[in-house]
Structure formats: C-alpha cells, structure tokens
Amino acid sequence: MNDWIKIGRLSDIPRLGARTVETAQGQVAVFRTQDDEVFALFNRCPHKGGPLSEGIVSGRVVVCPLHNWTIDLVTGEATAPDEGCTRPVVVKLVDGDIFLELAVSKKVAHG
Amino acid sequence: MNAIPRQKLVVIGNGMAGMRTVEELLKLAPARFDITVFGAEPHPNYNRIMLSSVLAGEKQVDDIIINTLDWYRDNGITLHTGNPVMSMDPAAKTVTAASGLVVPYDRLLLATGSKPLMPPLPGLDLPGVVAFRDIADVEKMLDAADKKQRAVVIGGGLLGLEAAWGLRRRGMPTAVVHLMDTLMERQLDVEAGHLLQKDLTERGLHFFMGGQTEEVVGTSRAEGLKLTDGRTVPADLVVVAIGIRPNVDLAKSAGLDVNRGIVVGDDMKTSDDAVYSVGECVEHRGQVFGLVAPLWEQAKVCAASLAGDPDAIYVTPALSTRLKITGIDVFSAGQLAAQDEADEELIYRDSAKGIYKKLVLRDSKVVGAVMYGDVADGAWYFQLIREKADVAEMRDRMIFGQAYADVSCKGKGGVDVAAMSDDAQVCGCNGVSKGAIVKAITEKGLTSLDEVKAHTKASASCGQCASVVQAILAHTTGEVVEAKAAGMCGCTDLSHDAVRHEIIAQKLKTMDAVRGALGWHNHDGCAKCRPALNYYLLCAWPAEYVDDGQSRFINERVHANIQKDGTYSVIPRMWGGLTTPSELRAIADVADKFKIPTVKVTGGQRIDLLGVKKEQLPEVWADLNKAGLVSGHGYAKGLRTVKTCVGSEWCRFGTQDSTGLGVKLEKLMWGSWTPHKVKLAVSGCPRNCAEASIKDIGIICVEAGYDILVGGNGGIELRGTDYLTRVATEDEVLEYSGAIMQIYREEARYLERTAPWVERVGMDYVKKRILDDESGRKAAYARFLHSQKYAQIDPWAERVAGVDAHQFKTLAEVE
Ligand code: SRM
Ligand SMILES: Cc1cc2nc3c(=O)[nH]c(=O)nc-3n(C[C@H](O)[C@H](O)[C@H](O)COP(=O)(O)OP(=O)(O)OC[C@H]3O[C@@H](n4cnc5c(N)ncnc54)[C@H](O)[C@@H]3O)c2cc1C
Ligand code: SF4
Ligand code: FES
Numbered sequence: 022m023n024d025w026i027k028i029g030r031l032s033d034i035p036r037l038g039a040r041t042v043e044t045a046q047g048q049v050a051v052f053r054t055q056d057d058e059v060f061a062l063f064n065r066c067p068h069k070g071g072p073l074s075e076g077i078v079s080g081r082v083v084v085c086p087l088h089n090w091t092i093d094l095v096t097g098e099a100t101a102p103d104e105g106c107t108r109p110v111v112v113k114l115v116d117g118d119i120f121l122e123l124a125v126s127k128k129v130a131h132g
Numbered sequence: 133m134n135a136i137p138r139q140k141l142v143v144i145g146n147g148m149a150g151m152r153t154v155e156e157l158l159k160l161a162p163a164r165f166d167i168t169v170f171g172a173e174p175h176p177n178y179n180r181i182m183l184s185s186v187l188a189g190e191k192q193v194d195d196i197i198i199n200t201l202d203w204y205r206d207n208g209i210t211l212h213t214g215n216p217v218m219s220m221d222p223a224a225k226t227v228t229a230a231s232g233l234v235v236p237y238d239r240l241l242l243a244t245g246s247k248p249l250m251p252p253l254p255g256l257d258l259p260g261v262v263a264f265r266d267i268a269d270v271e272k273m274l275d276a277a278d279k280k281q282r283a284v285v286i287g288g289g290l291l292g293l294e295a296a297w298g299l300r301r302r303g304m305p306t307a308v309v310h311l312m313d314t315l316m317e318r319q320l321d322v323e324a325g326h327l328l329q330k331d332l333t334e335r336g337l338h339f340f341m342g343g344q345t346e347e348v349v350g351t352s353r354a355e356g357l358k359l360t361d362g363r364t365v366p367a368d369l370v371v372v373a374i375g376i377r378p379n380v381d382l383a384k385s386a387g388l389d390v391n392r393g394i395v396v397g398d399d400m401k402t403s404d405d406a407v408y409s410v411g412e413c414v415e416h417r418g419q420v421f422g423l424v425a426p427l428w429e430q431a432k433v434c435a436a437s438l439a440g441d442p443d444a445i446y447v448t449p450a451l452s453t454r455l456k457i458t459g460i461d462v463f464s465a466g467q468l469a470a471q472d473e474a475d476e477e478l479i480y481r482d483s484a485k486g487i488y489k490k491l492v493l494r495d496s497k498v499v500g501a502v503m504y505g506d507v508a509d510g511a512w513y514f515q516l517i518r519e520k521a522d523v524a525e526m527r528d529r530m531i532f533g534q535a536y537a538d539v540s541c542k543g544k545g546g547v548d549v550a551a552m553s554d555d556a557q558v559c560g561c562n563g564v565s566k567g568a569i570v571k572a573i574t575e576k577g578l579t580s581l582d583e584v585k586a587h588t589k590a591s592a593s594c595g596q597c598a599s600v601v602q603a604i605l606a607h608t609t610g611e612v613v614e615a616k617a618a619g620m621c622g623c624t625d626l627s628h629d630a631v632r633h634e635i636i637a638q639k640l641k642t643m644d645a646v647r648g649a650l651g652w653h654n655h656d657g658c659a660k661c662r663p664a665l666n667y668y669l670l671c672a673w674p675a676e677y678v679d680d681g682q683s684r685f686i687n688e689r690v691h692a693n694i695q696k697d698g699t700y701s702v703i704p705r706m707w708g709g710l711t712t713p714s715e716l717r718a719i720a721d722v723a724d725k726f727k728i729p730t731v732k733v734t735g736g737q738r739i740d741l742l743g744v745k746k747e748q749l750p751e752v753w754a755d756l757n758k759a760g761l762v763s764g765h766g767y768a769k770g771l772r773t774v775k776t777c778v779g780s781e782w783c784r785f786g787t788q789d790s791t792g793l794g795v796k797l798e799k800l801m802w803g804s805w806t807p808h809k810v811k812l813a814v815s816g817c818p819r820n821c822a823e824a825s826i827k828d829i830g831i832i833c834v835e836a837g838y839d840i841l842v843g844g845n846g847g848i849e850l851r852g853t854d855y856l857t858r859v860a861t862e863d864e865v866l867e868y869s870g871a872i873m874q875i876y877r878e879e880a881r882y883l884e885r886t887a888p889w890v891e892r893v894g895m896d897y898v899k900k901r902i903l904d905d906e907s908g909r910k911a912a913y914a915r916f917l918h919s920q921k922y923a924q925i926d927p928w929a930e931r932v933a934g935v936d937a938h939q940f941k942t943l944a945e946v947e
Contacts, residue, residue: 028944037656037682040943051943055656072698075686077659084659086686086694091659123946 025113025120031057032117039074039083044123049110050074051119052083052094059119060094061112067092067105138166141438142227142237144217144382146171148180149411149427150243151199156435158207159852162825163818163832163839164439167209168235170227172216173266176201181424181561181594183270184456187298193267202896207855220386222404239406239438242383242394246376246412246422251286255348261370264295273369277302281368284308284357286345288315290455292373293328296337297457299371307338307365309345309357311374319453319464323481324488324504331460331486340365378413378420393420398445400434410434416446423451424561424593450518452510452560456594463510466517467492467500475499480531489531496524509533511600515556549603558600561593566604573608575848576888577881581605586891621660623652628664628881635672643669643680657683664882667769670805671877674919681936687767690939691927692749700749701742703766704756705802708776708794708814709737718759722752736773736811738764747940753928762926769883770805771812774798775823779816779833786816788833793862794822797831800866801873803924804916807880807889810873825853828876828886829869834858838865842872842898843890851887854895857903868902871909874916875901 034040034053041064042049050064050073060081064074071087081094091100097109111122141157143150146169154167171177175197182196204211212229220227226236248263250256262272276283277299285296288310300306308315314325315332329339344360348370356366378393389395389403393415400408410430412421421427426448436444452465470477470492480489485505491513492500497520501513512534516523529536535551552558554567572578572587581602585591591598619625626634631650640646643665647657657665662683669677681689692700704719719739723731730742744752753763765772774797777783779790794814801812813822814831824830826846830853832839837860841853856872859865875898880889890898902909931940 026946028946033938033943035682035938040938042943043945045947069696070698072694075689075694075698077662077683077685079656079658079662080654087696089659121946 024122026123027118027120029119030117031059031114031119034059034119037078039076039078041072041074042121044121046123048072048074049121049123050083051112051121052078054078054081054094057114059112059114061110061121062092062094062097063108063110065107066090067097067099067107068103073107139164139238140236141165141167141239141241142235143167143169143241143243144220144227145241145243145245145411145413146173146175146177146211146213147243147245147411148177148198148424149245149431150241151177152428152431153241153243153410153434153438154209155199156431157438160435160441161439162841162852162855165239167207168237169204169209169211170215170217170229171211171213173268174214175267176204176211176213178267179593180266181456183264183267184294184298186267187264187270187273187295188301188458189298190458193270206895206899217382220382220407222386222388222407225406237406239408241434241438242402242407242409242413243411244379244382244413247379248372249375249377250372251345251374253345253347255350255354256372258348258350258354259352260350260354260368261348261372264291264371264373265376273299273371274302276369277304279368280304282306282366283369283371284365284367285371285373286357287373287375288312288339288341289318289373289375290316290453292371293332294456295371295373297332297335299369300336304369305338306336307340307367309340309343309359309365311342311344313342315339316455316462319468320462320504321468321490321502323490324462324464324502327486327488327504328455328460328462332457376412376422378415380413383407383409383413391415391418396446398433398447399437399442400430400446401437408434408438416448419448423453425449425451425563428562449563450514452514454507454510454560454594461503461505461507463501463503463507465501465510465514466498468502469500478527478531491531493523493527496522496527498523498530508600511556511558511560511597512552514560515553518557549600549607552604558604559588559590559593559597562589564588564590569601569604570608573605576884578605579609583892587888620664621658623647623654623657623661624650626650631665632668632672635668641669641673641676643683667805667807667882671919674922688769690746690749690936691763691765691767691931692744693767695742697743699743699745701740701766702744702749702752702756703734703736703738703740703764704761705764705798706738707798708774708791710776710791710795711738715759715761718756718761722755725755726752728752734766736766737775738766738773740766747942750932750937750940754932757926757929757932763928765802768805769808770810771798771801771803772809773811774801775811775813775827777814777816777821779814783816785819786833787835788816788838790814790816790822790831790833793831793833793838793865796862796866797869800870800920803926804873804877804920805923806873806877807882808885810876810886812869826850827853829872831865831869837861840865840868840872843886843895845885845887847885849887851891854890854898856895856899867913868909870916871902871912872898874912874919877916877919878912 028042039050039052048064049061051061066085068090071085073083075086076083082091084091090103097107099105113120177199179196185191215229215231217227217229226234228234248265262269283299283304283306285292285308288308296306296308314322315328346358346360348354349356349358354370358364380390380394383394384390394409396409396414402409411427433444433446455462476493478491487505490502498516552566556566558566578584591601666680666683687693728741732740734740774794776791776794780786810828812829813824813827815822815824816833824832826844830841837858839858840856842856844853845851
C-alpha cells in the first residue's frame with residue numbers, strides 16, 4: 022500500500038507535545054516523545070471525547086486534559102483501571118518527515 | 133465612625149465542649165468576640181477521654197493537651213486557669229471568680245461539665261478515695277500505683293472498667309465492685325457482659341458482682357470496702373466511678389431554669405437570652421449527656437447561634453459506645469435487646485474465639501447492635517441504624533458482616549475497608565465518614581495517621597477508630613500512589629519537600645538536572661511530577677529558569693480554560709472588580725465578532741467569554757489587548773482575582789478605600805505563579821461584602837487600619853481564614869501580603885492551597901515568620917518583588933506577538 026501522506030516535519034511538533042491534523046475521518050493527534058518517536062491517534066479520548074492532543078505527554082503515554090485518563094500512544098488503550106480505546110493511526114518518520122497512512126488504520130486492539 | 137466594637141464572651145469551663153465551641157466560633161466569626169475563659173483546673177484544655185490511656189500508661193499528659201497555652205494567646209483569648217467562677221450575676225452581666233476578679237460579659241457560655249456522682253457512704257471522705265474525672269484524679273491514682281498498693285473500683289460501667297484496667301496495667305491488684313450482675317449493663321446485653329467479665333478476669337481483675345457498698349472502712353485513710361452482704365474488699369485506693377451528675381450549681385444559684393441539667397433550647401440558649409450552655413452540664417429536651425459525640429454537635433450549633441445564625445438547631449445524634457481497653461473489642465448502639473414481639477434478634481456466637489454479635493431488628497430495620505470480640509462491622513451496623521435502612525434483602529447474611537451481606541464484595545478478613553460504603557461513619561466522636569477520609573487522603577496527599585487526624589479529626593477524640601483509619605489510609609494510598617505514599621509520584625521516592633530542598637541545595641536549575649541528580653526512575657518524568665518540578669524551578673530561580681510549556685496543564689499552556697467540548701473560555705482581568713464602559717464595549721464587540729456563545733459574570737467579579745475555539749484565541753486576545761485588557765489568569769496556579777467591595781468611596785459604612793487597595797494588591801501580585809491558585813479580597817468594613825474571610829489572603833478594613841486574614845477557602849472544603857494581625861497602613865498590607873505570598877510560594881507543596889498549607893504548618897508558624905521576624909518578612913517581600921519582575925508579562929500579548937504559534941494552528945489538513 023502506498024497511501025502515505027506527508028503531514029509535516031518532526032520539528033513542527035514540540036518534544037513531549039502534539040499537533041493536530043484534520044482528516045476526512047476526523048481529527049488526528051500526532052505526538053512526539055522525548056526520544057523523538059512519533060505516534061498518532063484519533064484525537065478523541067475514549068472516555069468523553071477529550072482532545073488528547075492537549076494532554077501532557079511522557080514516556081509513551083498521554084494524559085487526557087479533561088479527566089486525566091492515561092492513554093497508551095502505541096495502542097490507543099486506556100491504562101487500568103480505566104477501560105477504553107481510541108483508534109491509532111499508522112505513522113512513519115523518514116528523514117524528519119512525518120507520514121500518516123489513513124486508508125488502512127491499525128486495528129483497534131479490542132472494543 | 134467606628135469599627136463594630138467586639139462583644140465580650142465569657143466562657144466558664146475550660147473543658148471539651150466549651151473549647152470546641154470556641155474553636156467553632158473562631159472559624160465562623162473570628163472577630164466578633166473578645167473571649168475570656170475561666171477554668172477550674174490548672175491546665176489548658178485537654179482530651180478528657182484520653183485520661184484512661186494516660187492511666188494505662190499509653191499516653192502522657194502532654195499528649196492529650198488539645199489547645200496549648202500558645203493557642204489561647206494566638207487567638208487573643210484571655211485564659212484564667214485554676215480560677216473557678218464562684219458566682220454569676222445575670223442582671224449586671226458579670227461573673228466573679230475565686231480570685232475576686234469580676235468580668236463583665238455580653239454573652240456567657242456555661243460549659244461546666246459534670247461532677248462525679250458520689251454515693252452518701254460513710255468513709256467517703258477518707259484520704260485514698262478518688263473519683264475518675266480529671267488530671268488531678270489520675271495523678272492520685274498513679275501515685276498509689278507507684279506505691280504498689282491495692283485498688284478497688286466501685287462501678288462496673290465504662291468508666292469504672294477503664295479505671296480498673298489502667299490500674300491493673302500499672303501493676304496494682306485491682307477489684308471491681310458492681311451493683312448489677314453483669315458489667316456495662318447499660319451498653320451490653322447479658323451475654324456480652326459475661327464475655328467481657330471472663331476476658332477481664334483472665335487479665336487479672338477481680339469482680340464482686342451484685343455488690344452494694346456499705347462503707348469505706350479505715351481510720352486515717354481508706355483500707356477497703358465493706359459490702360452490704362458482708363463481703364469485704366481490702367484496698368488502699370478506692371476509685372468511685374458510679375456515674376456523673378451535671379454540674380449546675382452556678383446556673384441554679386443564678387436563677388436559670390435547671391432540672392437535671394441546665395435547660396437549653398434547640399439553639400443552646402438557657403432561659404436567659406444572654407447565657408448559652410453546652411456539654412454535660414446541659415439538659416436538652418429532657419436528655420442529659422455523657423459522651424462527646426453529641427457535645428461536638430452542640431458546640432457547632434452553639435457557635436453558629438453565638439455568631440448570629442438564627443437557624444442553627446441542635447438535634448441529638450444517634451450514639452454508639454466502645455470501651456477503650458486495648459485488646460478488648462466491644463461495641464454497642466441503640467437497643468440492646470428485643471423489647472416485644474415485633475422485635476427480632478439475630479445472634480452469632482463463636483465461643484471458641486470469644487466472638488458474639490447481636491442485631492435487633494424491627495420492621496426490617498436495624499434498631500440495635502451489640503458486639504463483642506469482633507467489632508469490625510460496628511460502624512456499618514451503626515450506619516444502618518442511623519439511616520433506618522431497610523435490610524430485608526440481606527437479613528440472612530448481615531450478621532456475618534458487610535462483606536458477606538453485599539455478595540458482590542469479597543471479604544478480606546479483618547476490617548474490610550474496601551467493602552465499606554463511602555458514607556459509613558468511621559469516627560463516631562467526630563462524625564467522619566469513610567468518604568471524607570478517603571477524600572482528604574487523596575486530595576491532600578496525606579500519608580500518615582497524624583495528618584489524617586489533623587485534617588479530618590477522625591480518631592482525634594477517643595482514638596478507637598485509629599486502626600480503621602489506618603486501614604483506610606493504607607487502602608487508599610496503596611491504590612492511588614502504589615505504596616509510594618511519601619514520594620512525589622511513581623518517578624521518585626523523594627517527597628515534595630525533599631525535592632525542593634535538593635533543588636536549592638544542589639543548585640539544580642533544569643528538570644533534567646533534577647531528575648538526573650535525584651535518580652528519577654523515568655527519564656522524562658510523568659504528568660504528576662513535571663508540573664510540580666516546573667513550578668519549583670520557576671520559584672527557586674525566577675531570573676534564570678526557562679518555563680517548560682509541555683510540563684504545564686493545557687490551560688496554563690495556552691492561557692485559557694479548556695471546556696468539556698474542547699473549546700476555551702477567556703477571562704480578562706478587571707482590576708479589583710472595576711471596569712469601564714470602553715472595556716465593556718470591547719468585550720461586547722469581541723463577543724459579537726467571534727460569535728462567542730456565552731458571556732457570563734464570574735464568581736470572581738469579572739467577565740468570562742465561553743466557547744472560544746482554540747484557533748481564535750490569539751485574535752480574541754489581540755482585540756481585548758487593544759482595549760487595555762490583559763489575561764486574568766483564570767486558568768493559572770497563580771494569582772486569580774482580588775475581589776473588593778465599594779468601600780469608603782461610596783459606602784456609608786466603608787472605613788477605608790477597599791477598592792483602591794484591592795487594585796493595588798492585584799497590581800502587585802498579578803502574573804505570579806504559585807503552588808495552587810491564590811485569591812484575595814478586600815472588604816471595607818467587617819460586614820465583609822467581598823467575602824474576605826474565605827480567601828487565601830483577606831483584608832478587612834477597620835477604622836484603625838486593616839485586619840489581615842490568611843488561609844481561607846470557599847471551595848471544596850469550606851475554611852474560614854485565620855486572623856493574622858492588624859496593620860495601620862496600606863503599605864504594610866502590601867508588605868505583609870507579599871511576604872505571606874512568597875513564603876507560601878517557597879514552602880507549600882505543589883497543588884496545596886493556602887488553607888491546607890496553613891493547617892499543616894500551623895498559624896503559629898505563619899505568625900513566627902510574618903509577625904515575629906521583621907527582617908525575615910521584609911526579605912520575603914523583597915524576594916517576591918524580585919520574582920515579579922520576571923512574571924508580570926501579559927501572556928496574551930506575547931502570544932498575539934507570535935510566541936508558541938504552533939499551539940493555535942493545525943499541522944495539516946488532508947483528504
Ligand atoms: C468561571 C468560574 C465560575 C463562574 O462562572 O463564576 C469558575 C470556573 C471554574 N472553576 Fe472555580 N470558578 C470560579 C470561581 C470560583 C470560586 C469563587 C471565587 O473565586 O470567589 C471558588 C471558591 C473560592 C475558592 O477558590 O476558595 C471556586 C472554586 C473552585 C475549585 C475548588 C478549589 C478548592 O481549593 O477547593 C476548583 C477546583 C480546583 O481548582 O482544583 C475550581 C475549578 C474551576 C474550573 C477551572 C474547573 C476546571 O478545571 O475546568 C472552572 C473553569 C471554568 C472555565 O473554563 O472558565 N473552582 N471557583 C469562576 C471564575 C472566577 C474568576 O473570575 O476567575
Ligand atoms: C476517664 C474518662 C473517659 C471517657 N471516655 C469517653 C469516651 O471514650 N467516649 C466519649 O464519648 N466520652 C468519654 N468520656 C466523657 C467525656 O470526657 C465527656 O463527655 C466530656 O469531657 C464532657 O465535656 P464537657 O466540656 O461538658 O465537660 P468537661 O470536659 O468536664 O469540662 C468542664 C470543665 O469545666 C470546669 N469547671 C466546672 N465548673 C467551673 C467553674 N465554676 N469555673 C470554671 N471552670 C469550671 C471543669 O473543671 C472542667 O474542666 C470520658 C470521660 C472520662 C472522665
Ligand atoms: S462549580 Fe465551578 S467547577 Fe463546578 S461546574 Fe460550576 S464552574 Fe465548573
Ligand atoms: S475525556 Fe479524556 S479523561 Fe475524560
């Protein structure tokens with residue numbers, strides 16, 4: 022599949038921060054960790070739809086700004102005891118450029 | 133014109149109910165009365181309940197002092213100890229003390245407690261005969277214990293058994309003479325009473341049941357008892373603990389209505405409008421009292437009444453009893469046995485383990501509980517009694533305890549705090565529920581029993597529930613912070629205080645430096661420690677530290693409050709609550725131009741624009757900036773609002789320019805970052821229209837100057853301010869307030885507001901820093917001014933000029 026869409030450069034996103042991308046399927050949050058890894062999730066918290074892009078990022082998790090659920094950036098799953106999952110988006114980083122693959126989203130782990 | 137003169141309140145009786153009333157009153161109306169307290173005993177107020185523990189050697193006298201002499205001084209209370217009031221004159225409104233001192237009052241509080249009941253027995257006046265009521269009695273008993281004498285206690289009730297056990301613990305051979313055939317017959321049924329007697333006999337006490345004392349024998353001092361049936365009990369110490377009698381002498385001779393106790397109405401007033409009464413000396417609707425739980429309730433109502441609340445009404449709460457003998461668990465509440473055909477009894481008996489439980493049911497409701505040996509579910513049964521809950525559903529299981537009654541919960545053995553419901557009462561003395569304890573633990577980050585006691589008063593009276601409180605603490609912190617109770621978060625074992633200390637000591641100036649030097653487990657920290665570290669560094673190194681936006685909660689990162697739909701609210705500053713037509717016009721124009729759905733006047737005397745989209749924020753701010761409006765920091769752990777009233781400029785009662793002073797304070801403090809949000813208010817007179825007494829720092833103007841109040845909170849847990857001091861000039865208000873602010877900034881833990889901070893460090897400490905140490909105060913004020921140089925930059929203007937532009941734009945739009 023060659024549906025990679027370039028959305029910007031790594032340097033556009035602050036370390037331990039996120040930016041949003043508008044897509045036909047909804048808003049996507051693209052996160053950058055301390056170690057310059059990049060992850061993308063649909064920008065809706067599984068709890069009550071909070072904008073995850075506005076949360077505090079650390080390690081490979083983001084804490085939702087509305088009620089503090091902790092969401093795993095890799096799987097989109099909420100950390101116990103909370104339960105729920107937000108859809109992850111496949112993302113890759115090539116020479117500082119960030120690409121999303123929107124046609125085939127990663128499978129949701131469950132739920 | 134003058135400030136309202138304080139009224140004179142005289143309190144007779146420096147005991148538990150009287151002083152609790154004063155404490156409650158200081159919370160409600162700290163400035164209303166000049167208070168004078170007379171105590172017959174030579175001590176400051178102490179926890180009488182704990183005398184049993186002092187006797188048993190589990191506590192020292194010093195441990196049971198409730199209010200130290202400093203406390204009286206700091207609250208401006210005049211205390212006369214060892215100086216009983218001998219008479220009162222309701223017509224002249226004066227009292228006369230043993231020393232001859234005559235003190236006038238506007239309001240009088242009688243809190244004289246009760247006297248030990250002394251039977252009319254021959255020999256009762258011999259040396260060696262004591263009651264069990266106060267420190268002096270305990271001292272006499274300890275003296276006898278030192279001499280390894282023999283003791284006999286008359287009375288097998290709660291008090292008598294605690295006395296007997298204490299003496300036994302001190303090594304004295306001790307006997308108990310009890311009139312009835314079972315112990316504690318008022319609290320226990322026959323079966324539980326027998327189990328208790330068996331246990332206490334095994335622990336070395338001797339019992340003379342059904343024994344009526346005829347006389348105390350002895351010539352120059354007590355040598356023993358002679359009972360009416362001829363039995364004799366040799367003893368060198370005779371303790372009389374057969375009951376108490378309300379201490380009504382003063383009230384009676386002053387002509388107040390007195391039956392068994394001093395008659396009070398629902399507002400705790402006696403038959404004289406100026407005289408109130410609380411405690412064991414009162415009689416309310418025919419009832420007299422002998423336990424502290426109802427007294428706490430009376431204290432609350434009486435304080436409200438004294439503070440001018442006409443609606444405060446006392447209702448006697450349901451009562452439960454426990455015996456404070458370590459290792460013996462007894463609990464009872466309500467009816468002890470079925471009284472007629474309509475009542476049912478559920479009984480559980482395990483004689484091998486010495487466990488006995490009985491519930492009395494009527495109409496599918498629990499009306500009584502008696503427990504021996506295993507009292508873990510006492511609080512739960514007591515709650516069912518108070519709530520008059522229908523228990524038909526769980527009738528078959530409930531005798532086994534809450535864990536079994538509620539099948540969905542797995543019992544864990546012991547006190548199953550997990551299975552306890554939130555409103556289950558844990559501390560009966562102070563009426564503290566499990567929920568309140570859990571809330572205090574989680575919100576305030578409490579980690580020790582003492583902290584929980586200080587914040588909730590749970591287990592602060594009789595201490596019986598301490599183990600349950602401890603279990604709740606373990607359970608709560610164990611789950612919430614994964615057993616790292618003392619650490620800041622999962623990233624470190626160090627406490628907030630330790631981290632702050634190291635930041636300064638090791639001159640750590642970046643977050644990486646802190647995490648590296650102090651061995652953080654996660655190299656980039658977590659959402660809990662990062663905002664705290666960011667604040668600590670900013671506070672420690674105001675000129676050097678570069679703020680880390682990514683470690684801030686979204687509101688502080690984008691300088692607006694996120695709403696539930698992801699839009700934001702925008703609150704511009706209105707200095708001291710003042711605004712102008714042109715500011716209002718600018719706000720109206722912005723609301724129109726950006727189609728802002730809601731415009732609201734906030735609780736902080738300014739205007740909130742709600743429902744602004746994130747991308748619009750810089751444009752909205754640009755327009756507001758043009759009209760001179762800057763960020764109100766409505767989102768910040770920083771200075772929020774300074775509320776004011778109209779003051780002397782307009783108000784016919786205003787004593788000073790409260791509005792102008794409010795503006796000065798806000799101009800002084802705006803932009804500062806603090807451990808938690810900070811709110812101020814300035815009221816122009818003690819009518820206090822700006823609600824200064826529930827603010828972090830409150831100023832109340834009076835004719836003679838300005839009263840400075842600290843540590844108030846009108847939020848989740850209402851707390852009235854503590855009175856700090858009165859100053860004469862506005863400049864002093866600024867200096868004192870700035871210094872308080874800086875000490876709070878430097879020493880409170882992140883997310884700790886001034887109210888819990890003041891409770892933790894104590895008002896004495898705040899006074900020491902601000903009042904007693906003039907150069908320290910001035911230095912703190914100077915540090916505050918220094919840090920403000922770097923803080924007072926309007927964040928909105930910065931962002932309008934392009935700072936953090938990426939925050940307000942999407943990265944890309946794709947198909
Ligand atoms: C807007 C306002 C309500 C209103 O429409 O009047 C408000 C709104 C919020 N308050 Fe408040 N509080 C507002 C006045 C108050 C007051 C009254 C006052 O300041 O005189 C109090 C009680 C006084 C006090 O703080 O002691 C108050 C006690 C709280 C608390 C409890 C704080 C506590 O220590 O117990 C919270 C929760 C917190 O801060 O953790 C809170 C939290 C909030 C938050 C920030 C909840 C949140 O996290 O989203 C709300 C933000 C709404 C928004 O986006 O604007 N708000 N809040 C008021 C803004 C005042 C202003 O002009 O800045
Ligand atoms: C050993 C012991 C154990 C107890 N254990 C428990 C328990 O486990 N649970 C429980 O709920 N309750 C317990 N109680 C009961 C509890 O202590 C009382 O209910 C409570 O102290 C009553 O408070 P009060 O303010 O009415 O009286 P007090 O605390 O007795 O205060 C009255 C004060 O007024 C003073 N006074 C009297 N007349 C004058 C005067 N004319 N001028 C100046 N001062 C005067 C007295 O000296 C006294 O200091 C216990 C009591 C004792 C003695
Ligand atoms: S009281 Fe405050 S926090 Fe609660 S809903 Fe109202 S504004 Fe929000
Ligand atoms: S919406 Fe994310 S935690 Fe509630």
